[in-house]
Amino acid sequence: MKRTPIVFSTCLLLAGLLFTGFETAAQLRLPAILSSGMVLQQNESVTFWGWAGPSEKVYVTTSWNNRTDSAVVSNMATWKLKVMTPGAGGPFTITIKSRNTITLSDVMVGEVWVCSGQSNMEWSYYNGTSDIAPDFPSANNKNIRLFHVPKTAAVYPQDDVKASWTACDSNTIKSFSSVGYFFGKKLQQELNVPIGIINASWGGTPAETWTPEETIKQDPLLSSAAIQLNSFPWWPSAPGQAYNGMIAPLANFSIAGAIWYQGEGNTTNNSSYHQLFTRMIDSWRQAWGKLLPFYYVQIAPFKYGRTNEGALLQEQQTLTMTHPKTGMVVVSDLIDSVTNIHPSRKKPVAERLANWALADTYGQTGINYKSPVLISATREKDKMILRFSNAPGGLQINGNEAAGLYVSGDQEEWFPAKARVKNDVMTVWSPLVKQPRHVRYGFGNTVVGNISSSEGLPIVPFRTDNWKVAQDPIN
CATH class of the missing domain: 3.40.50.1110 (SGNH hydrolase)
Known part of the structure; x- marks a missing residue:
């Protein structure tokens, strides 16, 4: 007869613990990236999301316009809503409220x-x-x-x-x-x-x-x-x-x-x-x-x-x-x-x-930001004539002579090449190749070129051939 109260009390205790656990689990929560000190993207419909008790309502109030938006928590205990941000500024405060309240401070946009x-x-x-x-x-x-x-x-x-x-x-x-x-x-x-x-x-x-x-x-x-x-x-x-x-x-x-x-x-x-x-x-x-x-x-x-x-x-x-x-x-x-x-x-x-x-x-003008890119390569007698985009001030060789530049004829034999530049045109040749067919620049694991735009941006490494390239182990 003495066991009944103990069993009954134990059941009450377990029920209380379960209820307390449910209460904790149902607390409003946010992902770590939605926190104080964050930066939100300006002039955009940004997403707020998190977790809370199913069927509860979550309210989000932003200090930049004192507007409150709301969402109903799903049966998966998740919620999501969109908020329109202003132009750049801050710091702002954002209040998210449901069963409990979370206040995000020092928010920038x-x-x-x-x-x-x-x-x-x-x-x-x-x-x-x-x-x-x-x-x-x-x-x-x-x-x-x-x-x-x-x-x-x-x-x-x-x-x-x-x-x-x-x-x-x-x-x-x-x-x-x-x-x-x-x-x-x-x-x-x-x-x-x-x-x-x-x-x-x-x-x-x-x-x-x-x-x-x-x-x-x-x-x-x-x-x-x-x-x-x-x-x-x-x-x-x-x-x-x-x-x-x-x-x-x-x-x-x-x-x-x-x-x-x-x-x-x-x-x-x-x-x-x-x-x-x-x-x-x-x-x-x-x-x-x-x-x-x-x-x-x-x-x-x-x-x-x-x-x-x-x-x-x-x-x-x-x-x-x-x-x-x-x-x-x-x-x-x-x-x-x-x-x-x-x-x-x-x-x-x-x-x-x-x-x-x-x-x-962001549309700022007057910025030279693109490296020169090869757009054409043609042969003229014993020389190759290469033309480049993204070189508004022309090309320049940074040193006494071009480095990282090679030329080949039909036999797939590559020889170091010489070059001169004028505006956006590069003329390439080698005394060892009378009928050049292809040019490679900066092509190889450790090949470093020295040709750039006059603004200092290195040209994009390239090759004009599509020959199969060996990838043999290096001893």
């Missing part, structure tokens, strides 16, 4: 960019970038906000990340992407609006892991190429895993565009990179529901393990310039050594990316 890729995008002061320390005394800038996504791989798309927004200062930039910081700094200076930079990068990762798995599976070429990737203990290589953990959780958050520095992780399966990269770009654009501007860095010369594998990857990146709303930065003139896969100077790389954004996305 401006331009938001994602920076992603592998180690050259990830590289920070702590990794040895050489040109960021001089910025420490003047780095404090509350109009630049940083959001660092931790390295996270997942088999399925995730809905949140463990990170927080921080204001730019001499401490926060030390562990942040140097390319991302310098990119944001130049945009902030030129546009004079708050800038949000979201860094989602992971050294060593191939582009397959940043592409949704279904996109890879549906393409036989990409599926076959993905199998060729080596597995390493330091980063994921399976399709979609970095995308699921680091990009999918961001896709509801409105951004202006993306910058990308990657490719070294795909030199072993380089022949499919153009197709892979364009599919990846399109999958991101589909996730964000807009034609995101996408500006990227061509990989630098480096002593890879097989001949020409880096050059062929560069060639694939060049092909991607034909994809809508993309732009490529060439950095062959910014390397320290062809034995260092991580060139230490990140500021000029970032500023070239920023110039693409300023001119192409």
